[in-house]
Amino acid sequence: MTKVMTAIKQNAFTSKWRWLILGLIIGSVGLSWSGAIDRYTTAYIDEALVQASSAFVIARAMNALISFLQSVTFEFSVGIGGSVGAGQVLDPLNDLVEQYSSAMKLAIGSLVIQKVLLEIVSDNIFKILLTISGVAVLISAVINRAFAAGYLGLFLLRLFLALLFLRFALVLVVAANGIVDQAFLHQRTENQLHILESIEGVNEQENKFTNPELHTELTANITELQQQAATLRQRLNTIPPQQRAQLQRQLADINNQIQLAELAREGKTPGFFAAISDSFSSLGDGIAAIKDAVNPRQVYQIKERLDNAVTNILNLMALFFLKTLLLPLLFLYVLNKGFTLIWRSNPGVVLQPVSK
Structure with missing residues (x-):
């Protein structure tokens, strides 16, 4: 009697998981064709590109300003005529701005790559392949037990999971990154950009x-x-x-x-x-x-303002590094670990028809 009750409970548990997985298959295919997450991630990437481009323009403007100031030679009289060059005092700052400019190029490059990859995985070919694979898994789940539990049934399920990972991995990574960015990083980045833009001499009039x-x-x-x-x-x-x-x-x-x-x-x-x-x-x-x-006097006043902006430049470099490189790689690592666990398991057993 105890064995019978245990078998009944196990069958009920397996049945719930079976319907859950079947529902997830249908839902993921529907979500793929709806493009809801695709639209959100594309909008986020476009907005991030605009922000990164603004940061790069500021870097170019600061570099041009410093380069101009470095070319200035001052003449003064203190008993004996002499000259003072602004180049030497601005060299360290110019090096930092060059690094900041390189960091912005890297951030823009990362965002452009993400945008291109999003366009690829959002193409209809991926949607069609995912749909065909999902239909194959559904068919295998409703036929005889041996087929569903066999090698071919497990292969079809894992093929579907692989296509699902390719279709949504980057989309989910960018979506998660966008949520974190909007919640914690976006406004901080805007504030740092505003401070740099307000430096006298950076904006063109x-x-x-x-x-x-x-x-x-x-x-x-x-x-x-x-x-x-x-x-x-x-x-x-x-x-x-x-x-x-x-x-x-x-x-x-x-x-x-x-x-x-x-x-x-x-x-x-x-x-x-x-x-x-x-x-x-x-x-x-x-x-x-x-x-x-x-x-x-004017040049040294501008240099002082630029020196005060060093912290803002470093903050911007860190923020863009975090949201365009570190966070996407972290989310991709976590998603890959989860997919690996599912891949190594045997989810095909829950798709077997429930025994009478």
Whole structure:
């Protein structure tokens, strides 16, 4: 009697699991064709790409700003004339920004790869193969016990699980990563980006000229400065090396003036140079504005602001590393472990028809 009761309970337990697995097969095939998770993951990847691209643009802008400041040479008089270069004091910061830029490239690359793979596993071919495999498993579950428990029945079930893993593994990884990102990381990343964007000199200001005559004057000014620079270069090749220091400082000053004038003429003036374009009421005022635009105190103030942003840069690098590389790999590892456990088990036994 006890053996009979045990057999009945075991059959009831097996029957529940059998219907559960059959329901999961039907549900997974339906979910595959609905594309609900696919749409969510695609939207998340697109949003993450926009965010990572913004971070990369900021990195490029900071790199351009630092490179420009490194090219600036200051002249001052303290009894004896001398010059101070901003390059050396900005070199460590420039190295960090280069690493930050490389990290953003890596993050964008990771997101693009995920997007391409999502498009592949969301293709109709995967949906059709999963559907055919699911139907084969359902058919094997309703025919005789020997077939369902045999090698072919188990093979069909494992084939379905393999296709299910390929179809949904990356989708579930990206979906889980998106949920964690939206809950804990997204706003933190936005805050760090906002801090970097607010640094004076990083954002470009659009200041398009409405006065054609002023644009013409700037063009003539640039041409004149370029001619002066060419003349100085020729003189540098004809004088002894020990006499070149003064001319090199003058050439650097002219090159900086040319760069600022070109930015102002194009209406693309980085942050703290934005007011220059509004100062061009005449050619003389334009030259004066350019010469007064860059000074040691201003550069060191900008350097101080950039130094204060080091923590924000490091935070951004860590956040993007976490949400584009570490978390996806972690979720994929956990999902793979779960799939391995299912694969090594023998789930075919619960699909056997319940004995009478």
